[in-house]
Amino acid sequence: MAEITNEFAWSVSRHRSFHECLRLYYLAHYAFWGGWEWGASELAKKCYRFTKMKNLDMWAGEIVHAVIEWALHRLWERKPITGEAMREHAISRLRQGWKESRERQWEQDPKRRLNLFEHYYGIEVPPERTDAIKRRVLRCLENFWTSEVFAFIRSVDRAAWKAIEKVGTFHLNDVRIWVKIDFALAHRETLYIYDWKSGQEDADDLRQLVCYALYAMEQWAVPHDRIRIVPVYLQEGIAREQTVRPEQVIEVKEEILQSIARMRARLVDPARNLARPEDFPMTTETWRCRRCFFQEVCYGGRYEGA
Numbered sequence: 029m030a031e032i033t034n035e036f037a038w039s040v041s042r043h044r045s046f047h048e049c050l051r052l053y054y055l056a057h058y059a060f061w062g063g064w065e066w067g068a069s070e071l072a073k074k075c076y077r078f079t080k081m082k083n084l085d086m087w088a089g090e091i092v093h094a095v096i097e098w099a100l101h102r103l104w105e106r107k108p109i110t111g112e113a114m115r116e117h118a119i120s121r122l123r124q125g126w127k128e129s130r131e132r133q134w135e136q137d138p139k140r141r142l143n144l145f146e147h148y149y150g151i152e153v154p155p156e157r158t159d160a161i162k163r164r165v166l167r168c169l170e171n172f173w174t175s176e177v178f179a180f181i182r183s184v185d186r187a188a189w190k191a192i193e194k195v196g197t198f199h200l201n202d203v204r205i206w207v208k209i210d211f212a213l214a215h216r217e218t219l220y221i222y223d224w225k226s227g228q229e230d231a232d233d234l235r236q237l238v239c240y241a242l243y244a245m246e247q248w249a250v251p252h253d254r255i256r257i258v259p260v261y262l263q264e265g266i267a268r269e270q271t272v273r274p275e276q277v278i279e280v281k282e283e284i285l286q287s288i289a290r291m292r293a294r295l296v297d298p299a300r301n302l303a304r305p306e307d308f309p310m311t312t313e314t315w316r317c318r319r320c321f322f323q324e325v326c327y328g329g330r331y332e333g334a
């Protein structure tokens with residue numbers, strides 16, 4: 029079997045971690061490498077574990093995505109699906125994930141078993157917080173079920189569905205760019221790319237979707253003026269359908285290339301994607317450390333500072 033190597037590749041989440049904290053970026057994209065192997069160093073094992081960690085908000089979003097994916101696959105397979113079944117599926121996942129994390133089942137299987145940040149670092153989770161998470165998940169799913177977007181999806185022939193939670197790549201110059209498209213379909217010579225959002229609107233949401241449009245332009249040979257990007261804010265039940273303007277395509281391409289250049293400039297050997305920790309200093313904005321999954325690596329345990 030060919031040896032897998034830590035290839036340099038760009039993604040929206042990589043870009044975000046680079047801007048969050050350079051040390052976090054180093055730990056999550058370099059120090060973690062090989063941490064899934066039995067003989068790995070303790071540092072690599074810990075970093076790998078933390079790349080799989082989720083906090084309560086991320087977990088809620090993940091369940092919403094997983095249940096919508098499940099429902100869409102059932103529709104694709106012409107199996108029955110109801111709003112009540114989606115709700116039950118979500119509640120079952122919430123129960124299962126909470127148990128996995130509480131029982132530290134991730135110690136045996138860090139890739140597949142949930143490791144909640146709050147449990148790991150002993151952060152108290154009052155019942156009001158877990159109730160709010162459950163309410164948010166169920167509200168998102170209810171809003172999805174009753175949405176015009178879902179009605180539209182059901183009205184379109186499944187032969188025109190292009191992607192359900194599709195992980196794909198395209199290249200910008202020589203760099204692989206990773207994307208994850210929640211859902212896409214083609215209808216009347218227009219490609220619709222959907223992104224399910226279980227959190228609040230963010231200025232970066234559109235940039236992320238334009239990046240996905242770049243993928244669609246290459247992968248499915250669709251011109252930008254035939255693409256609609258649709259972030260769907262499920263808590264509020266709002267879909268913001270937009271066209272993709274040519275200047276957005278140019279801007280986002282340029283931003284990605286600049287982001288790649290900044291990341292590579294910090295590498296000791298860009299051709300081999302080799303990094304040294306001393307070139308990735310810890311952030312001085314220590315309020316970030318309080319919510320960081322890697323705080324045990326930097327501080328030997330929970331960050332107790334201000």
Ligand code: SF4
Nearest residue numbers: 049052310317320326
């Ligand atoms: S704990 Fe703080 S310094 Fe360390 S990786 Fe996280 S954010 Fe960066």
